[in-house]
Amino acid sequence: MPMAEYVRVVEVGPRDGLQNEARQVPAAVKIELIERLGRAGLRTIEATSFVSPKWVPQMADAAEVLAGLQRAPGVSYPVLVPNLQGLERARQAGVTDEIAVFTAASDAFNRRNINASVDESLERLAPVVAQALAAGLRVRCYVSTALGCPYQGAVPLDEVVRVTRAVADMGCYEISLGDTVGVGTARAAREMYRACADAVGHERLAVHFHDTYGQALANVYACLEAGARVVDASVGGLGGCPYAQGASGNLATEDLVYMLHGLGCSTGIDLDALVDTAQWISGVLERPPASRLARARAR
Known part of the structure; x- marks a missing residue:
């Protein structure tokens, strides 16, 4: 695999990483986190x-966060919307570039999460995507449970x-294939990625x-070998799936970037600044960072 290539890292910590925190994180902290990530070189920050x-x-403070954010040139700040009401709120808050939507490949997961089957969830997504595209927004879609479901296995x-093909046909420019409960291993990840790439490119x-069983970096590497060049991650390993018992959270952005740089990939990310950000937000949340790199470099 030629590794002197650019890999785009999509930072999901401010949303996916913080959304299940039991204690309310102030909007000012969220804004500072996003701005620190931008200064560290991330160019897509959810x-x-x-x-x-x-x-x-x-x-609940989504509009406040966006209003207070000092946007950096060349950085995209997508927001997640679940439905048409969410899309309208996002547009009222000034979102003019990109949104993200979500579904799952598992009927059981969709029914527990949004009270809908897979097909029903796709029917609900279609008008959201259509209206967003009509408003000039780019649309990204998360497809959860791509390697396993906590309810159906x-x-x-x-x-x-x-x-994946269905949401691509709707007009989503990018589809993020998620191992929601972290059960996948490298061979399965590679096969899943290749099959989806054959379908949509x-x-x-x-x-x-997710890194529940310590397989996230191995799975990323397997997908890089298969041609993947966009990877989601969360600073400090923040977050986790509330539907997955024992889920330890997302792959830490700094652990991912350390591996990518070691492989010769370019990311445009300042690893030292990223580690500092991971240590800072972990301190704000009063716990050690989940990432190996941030722990290894702890002062």
Whole structure:
């Protein structure tokens, strides 16, 4: 694999990483986190979510966060929206560039998460994507449970491909394939990625691995070998899936970048500044960082 290539790292810590924090994180802290990540060289930073505050209280300050953010040139700040109401709130808050939507390849997961089957979730997504595109927004889609479901176990590969193709056909420019509970291993990750790439093309795909069983970096490497060049990660390893018992969280951005730089990939990211950011936000949350690198470099 030629490794002197650019890999785009999508930072999901401010949204996916913080959304399940039990204690409310002040908007000022969220803003500082996003701005620190931008100064460290991240060029795609998922800023917040316009889900209902009733279901995700941590994201109730989404409009406040966006209003207070000092945007850096060349940085995209996508926001997650669950439905048409969320899209309208996001637009009212000034979102003019990019949103993210989500579904899962597992019926059982979708029913527990959004009370809908896979097909019903796709039907709900279609008007959201259509309206966003009509408003000039780019749309990214997360496809969860691509390597396993906490409720039904194995998820058929052809179902992952079907959902990936469906959201690509809607007009999503990028589909992030997520191992929501972190059960995947390298061979399965590579096969899943290749099958989806055959369906929609490498340029439409990203990968998003959780590290529950310590397999996230191995899975990323396997997908890099298969042609992946966009990887999601969360600073400090923040976050985790509330539906996955024992889920330890997202792959830490700094651990990912350390590996990518070691492979000769370019990322545009200042690793020292990223580690400093991981240590800072972990201190604010009053716990050690989940990442190996931030722990190794702890002062």
